[in-house]
Amino acid sequence: MTHLLHLDSSARSRSFSRTLTALCAEAWRAAHPGAAYTYRDLVAGPVPPIGEAWTEICDHLLTHQITDIPRYAEAVTTPARRAAWATVEPLLAELVSADVVLIGAPMYNYSIPAALKAWIDQVTFPRMDLTGRAFVVASARGGSYQPGTPKEPFDHQERYLRDFFAGHYGVTDVTFVTTELTNARVDPVLDDLRERQDASHRAAVARVEALTTRFGGAVAGGAASLGSQTGDGTSLSTQAGDGASPGTQTGHGASLASLPGGAAIPSAALGGGA
Numbered sequence: 679m680t681h682l683l684h685l686d687s688s689a690r691s692r693s694f695s696r697t698l699t700a701l702c703a704e705a706w707r708a709a710h711p712g713a714a715y716t717y718r719d720l721v722a723g724p725v726p727p728i729g730e731a732w733t734e735i736c737d738h739l740l741t742h743q744i745t746d747i748p749r750y751a752e753a754v755t756t757p758a759r760r761a762a763w764a765t766v767e768p769l770l771a772e773l774v775s776a777d778v779v780l781i782g783a784p785m786y787n788y789s790i791p792a793a794l795k796a797w798i799d800q801v802t803f804p805r806m807d808l809t810g811r812a813f814v815v816a817s818a819r820g821g822s823y824q825p826g827t828p829k830e831p832f833d834h835q836e837r838y839l840r841d842f843f844a845g846h847y848g849v850t851d852v853t854f855v856t857t858e859l860t861n862a863r864v865d866p867v868l869d870d871l872r873e874r875q876d877a878s879h880r881a882a883v884a885r886v887e888a889l890t891t892r893f894g895g896a897v898a899g900g901a902a903s904l905g906s907q908t909g910d911g912t913s914l915s916t917q918a919g920d921g922a923s924p925g926t927q928t929g930h931g932a933s934l935a936s937l938p939g940g941a942a943i944p945s946a947a948l949g950g951g952a
Contacts, residue, residue: 681714682706683776687794688784688818689721694857694879694952695782698816701886702780702855716772720793725769728799731762736804745805747774770801778812784952785819785835798842808847814889815839815854818952820861853889857882860952 738753754763823833843849859875862868
């Protein structure tokens with residue numbers, strides 16, 4: 679069955695990245711009524727950092743050359759590992775069962791939020807293969823890190839996620855939709871960039887709509903077909919200049935009414951929130 683896993687990681691309950699993921703999720707669910715849908719707010723329900731027992735599970739998998747995900751539980755052989763696995767198992771099950779993974783990932787300090795990194799650490803194991811899935815990342819940035827801008831070399835957000843999904847999961851069907859210059863809404867020094875920020879946000883919303891119109895024909899055939907519609911590694915980032923009610927896992931078929939942000943939030947109400 680087609681399944682969307684939707685994650686948000688912005689520390690703000692009303693943010694640009696949450697608005698973009700809500701738009702994506704709403705369109706996807708409209709194209710797939712009755713399909714499986716899981717929502718997890720990584721801020722409202724934070725995932726704990728990995729501990730030593732998690733590393734022991736990884737070591738066991740390497741030592742015994744276990745790469746088949748359903749066999750990971752064979753490494754759970756001690757009380758400490760069982761406690762660690764109790765955190766991992768539901769998160770990993772959600773990820774493995776998804777055809778499309780939608781992630782709200784604002785840029786914080788040139789990288790991704792700690793809440794998202796904690797989730798990534800918990801669900802990632804040696805030589806893991808998630809090919810056949812598609813990842814869509816809705817991003818917001820206080821500045822601009824587009825090719826040719828002064829801060830391009832400091833982008834350890836999109837570059838990191840692309841490298842991670844390809845290197846650890848074998849997934850290259852990754853689409854980014856980005857709104858930039860969000861700090862122009864709160865920083866008087868950036869007042870002259872406010873119109874560019876508005877244009878960036880409008881363009882991001884338009885590109886979400888363009889992407890989601892393909893969901894009906896793309897995702898119905900499985901996650902792998904999404905890349906053929908949007909292009910592997912396609913970036914839908916806007917070309918702008920410098921400067922990203924809490925939900926928990928709601929399960930399959932959850933209502934968008936429970937999501938923070940949402941498509942109805944006007945950009946003017948978002949402040950500088952990524």
